[in-house]
Amino acid sequence: MDIEAEIRALQLNSAEDNNGVVNPEVTKPEEVEISDKLEEGVKDEVDTKSQAVQAEPKDKEVAAQEDAEASVEMETEKKRHLNVVFIGHVDSGKSTIGGQILFLSGQVDDRTIQKYEKEAKDKSRESWYMAYIMDTNEEERVKGITVEVGRARFETETTRFTILDAPVISARKGEFETGYERGGQTREHVLLAKTLGVAKLLVVVNKMDDNTVNWSKERYDEIESKMTPFLRSSGYNVKKDVQFLPISGLIGYNMKTRVDKSICSWWNGPCLFEALDSIEVPFRDPKGPFRMPIIDKFKDMGTVVMGKVESGSVCEGDSLLVMPNKAQVKVLAVYCDENKVRRAGPGENLRVRLSGVEEDDMLSGFVLTSVVKSIPAVTEFTAQLQILELLENAIFTAGYKAVLHIHSVVEECEIVELLQQIDPKTKKPMKKKVLYVKNGAVVMCRIQVNNLICIEKFSDFPQLGRFTLRTEGKTVAVGKVTDLPSSSST
The missing domain is CATH 2.40.30.10 (Translation factors)
Structure with a gap:
């Protein structure tokens, strides 16, 4: 399973101003990962006044049902809504954290947990039982990896959350720095998160209870010090937009309630639920075009x-x-x-x-x-692209072909013309005619697809105007739609 599933999960929850969670596994430096994207939604108020109840028993039944539906809707309106997506390498504890969250928030009872514990023990996988809550099919339970996008929900006092457990599988197992080398998937995860709208990150340092760590502040500080420069180089304001915190997904420490000082004396920050509840939800217009x-x-x-x-x-x-x-x-x-x-x-x-x-x-x-102000449908558009890392010996020029991922669209595309290269320092177009560009370049270009696709200009609808280009299973560029043909179908 490749990273395209992660892109689908991220794009499923893309928004103009998202928030995210990074989940590095603290016990094995080679598997520090990006995880958990949070995204916000704001719902319009709803008229929940029930209709007058008629005298006939059948009508009373219908009216009661309508009142119940209205009550459900009224209750959901009281709470804001956030989407949480777990992304990252295999074995980081993503499914275990998701399962523990559902257990701690009362979505799974003790009897079900006991059933999963027995099932995991029978498979000689005692530590996987919490993951079984999210990983429900047999292949996932045998291999210990997520192969389908799972969905679950939980609530806190102020917020309704939807969890997506994405099947992002890393083929690499090396040292901590491997993820940050050229081609490393951690690098790709950060860039994808940034490109697809994750504005804020919650960096969850998992498995602090492991016997090689024992809630060590030195180990936690090491993880933070190595993550910080990379996050900063990826475009994040670490002081403003990134928060680190230690947890144990398996045991549930520092998740719903703060970890006890007898276990972790040095931690004075929030627990995971508090951190999630503190994330600000930007207003989005419920009266805009649907x-x-x-x-x-x-x-x-x-x-x-x-x-x-x-x-x-x-x-x-x-x-x-x-x-x-x-x-x-x-x-x-x-x-x-x-x-x-x-x-x-x-x-x-x-x-x-x-x-x-x-x-x-x-x-x-x-x-x-x-119907009014419907979405444009096009076969060609103008975009600003940032080239990340091309395949070896590849030249990015007119005629370059790739796979376009934009919201839920996956479509083959071709670069038909390079228009202007952008100076990365001044952010202004360069006067020299551009025939090809290399890694790291920012370029304006025209992109063509074979079939009509529905997209928007990034300036109008960011969540429908940001995209990635992939070749042979690798993200080679990220971009945003800057212009659409005046003749686009609407």
Whole structure:
């Protein structure tokens, strides 16, 4: 399994101003990782007034059901919503941390935990039992690696969280510095997180309880001192946007409550739940044009699409478009966190039941959009690219081909023209005509795809205008859409 699954998980939760969590494994320097992306969503207020109850018993039943649905929606409106994505190398404890979070927040009971403990012991994998909460299929439990994107939810006093446990697998096992060498995946993880909108990082130093560490402040400081320069070089303001904290995902120390001084006398900072609750949620306009990239679809009393709302709100009865095929649809029902709701706003992961379109007429990467100010559909666009690291002997010039990843779109593309190279110091275009560029260059170019794709200019919708280019399983460039053709289909 390669890093493309990580990109899908990150893009699934991309937003203009995201937050993230880095999860270095403290016991093995070679496996220090990036983990946990947080992303925010703000929902519009909803009218939850129930209709008058009729006298007939059947009508009372219907009214009671509507009141219950309204109550659920009202309750969810009281709390802000954050998405959390675990990313990083194998064996860092991502699934274990996710499982422990669900246990500590009351989503999993003691009896279930005992069942998982027995199952793990039977497989001679005693330390994996918490991971079984997130890793649910047999392949994951046998190999101890996440191979599918798992989804779970938990709540604190002020916040609803959605967890995505992404199947990001590292093929490397070397020393701590390996991840920071040219081609190292930790380098790629940081750049992807930064490119895809992770503005703030929570660096979780896991496995502090290991007998090679024993909550050692020296080991913790070593990890922090080695991570900091790299995070800074990747564009993060470490003092302002990065926070470190030690935990034990397996035992659950310093997660829901602060670690006891008898165990870790030197730590005076917050626990994980406190750190998550303290993250600020930027306001996003629930009244903007509706945009929901489709990540999956299926049949269920109509056609149901799944995705995350990137802009605007959706209500039962709304008339919308599916782009780029311009199918006119009506919203029959909206489901958020398995609950039927009447309205949902930006940042929410939804299932939306539609009429007017068949499942076979849609693909992942299509976008559910408002009729007025619908999303553009294009086969060509102008972009600003930063070249990261090309494959050996590759030349980045007109004719260069790669795979484009933008929101839920994955499409082959070709660089048809290099327009201008940008001076990295002045940020201004260079006058010299550009024929090709090397690693580290910033260049304006025209990009072409074979099929219509729905995208936006980064300046209008950052979450629908940032992308990566990959070749042979490696991220070679990151970019943002700067202009669309005036004739783009809408």
